[in-house]
Amino acid sequence: MMFLPMTRAHAPQLDHVFAALADPTRRAIIERLLASGELSVGDVAAPFKISTPAISRHLQVLERAGLIERRVERQWRLIRVRADALAPVETWLTRQRRHWASALDRLEALAAVRTPKRKKS
Amino acid sequence: MSAAETDETALRLERLIASPPEVLFALWIEPAELARWWAPDGYKALVDTLEVKPGGRWRIVLRGASNSAAMSGIYRIVEPPRLLVFSWAWEDAGGKRGHGTEVTVNFEPAPGGTRLVLEHRHFETSQARDRHDAGWAASFARLADIAAK
Numbered sequence: 001m002m003f004l005p006m007t008r009a010h011a012p013q014l015d016h017v018f019a020a021l022a023d024p025t026r027r028a029i030i031e032r033l034l035a036s037g038e039l040s041v042g043d044v045a046a047p048f049k050i051s052t053p054a055i056s057r058h059l060q061v062l063e064r065a066g067l068i069e070r071r072v073e074r075q076w077r078l079i080r081v082r083a084d085a086l087a088p089v090e091t092w093l094t095r096q097r098r099h100w101a102s103a104l105d106r107l108e109a110l111a112a113v114r115t116p117k118r119k120k121s
Numbered sequence: 122m123s124a125a126e127t128d129e130t131a132l133r134l135e136r137l138i139a140s141p142p143e144v145l146f147a148l149w150i151e152p153a154e155l156a157r158w159w160a161p162d163g164y165k166a167l168v169d170t171l172e173v174k175p176g177g178r179w180r181i182v183l184r185g186a187s188n189s190a191a192m193s194g195i196y197r198i199v200e201p202p203r204l205l206v207f208s209w210a211w212e213d214a215g216g217k218r219g220h221g222t223e224v225t226v227n228f229e230p231a232p233g234g235t236r237l238v239l240e241h242r243h244f245e246t247s248q249a250r251d252r253h254d255a256g257w258a259a260s261f262a263r264l265a266d267i268a269a270k
Contacts, residue, residue, distance in 0.1 A: 018220045106158035111140040
């Protein structure tokens with residue numbers, strides 16, 4: 001398989017995920033959703049001492065990063081963590097692991113050439 | 122997945138290599154040597170910068186037949202011949218660095234050679250980022266549980 005640097009397709013999405021989770025309030029929102037499953041916007045906002053519009057902005061960031069999804073059930077606007085929220089991270093792991101595994105193969109081969117032969121004692 | 126890899130934000134590779142730590146360490150810090158093994162098949166590694174000292178910069182360009190990519194970072198810890206810690210980010214086409222990750226390479230003497238342990242984390246743990254790291258790691262562990270359901 002050709003080595004394709006992750007800069008093109010995957011880094012932007014990954015950057016969004018990390019940027020979204022860099023904020024303590026947004027991490028707390030994710031934690032709360034993970035603990036509860038699905039919540040209304042009001043329920044999400046309840047424990048936080050910030051305005052509803054501020055919460056809405058945080059939710060927008062999380063949604064753009066692909067971490068949460070919304071649906072409307074009767075009069076409720078419900079929010080939950082997306083089941084595939086982790087996918088970009090897994091992609092990163094897979095690609096970076098492949099990179100290192102092949103690099104260490106080459107390192108090992110070069111090291112063998114650079115290592116003085118020792119007499120068995 | 123090994124037990125050492127329960128943290129979804131980090132990967133860990135371990136190799137027993139029949140060379141002493143001094144020999145292996147040199148392959149990581151000498152530009153001409155690094156260029157010999159860094160690039161995958163079909164690519165050539167051009168070592169642009171390699172200031173192997175704490176706070177020093179490194180930058181490597183991978184050049185292929187039809188495309189190229191650059192990665193760069195800062196050395197955090199340099200303890201020859203036992204330990205290397207450096208930050209890592211891919212650069213986009215415009216040279217803008219992406220999310221900063223962190224690589225730790227341990228060169229532990231072992232019978233007959235070296236136990237090389239490489240860890241690559243999503244988040245930089247140096248520079249007082251440990252608490253964030255712990256928070257994120259916990260969040261992602263939980264996400265992983267959910268994703269697995």
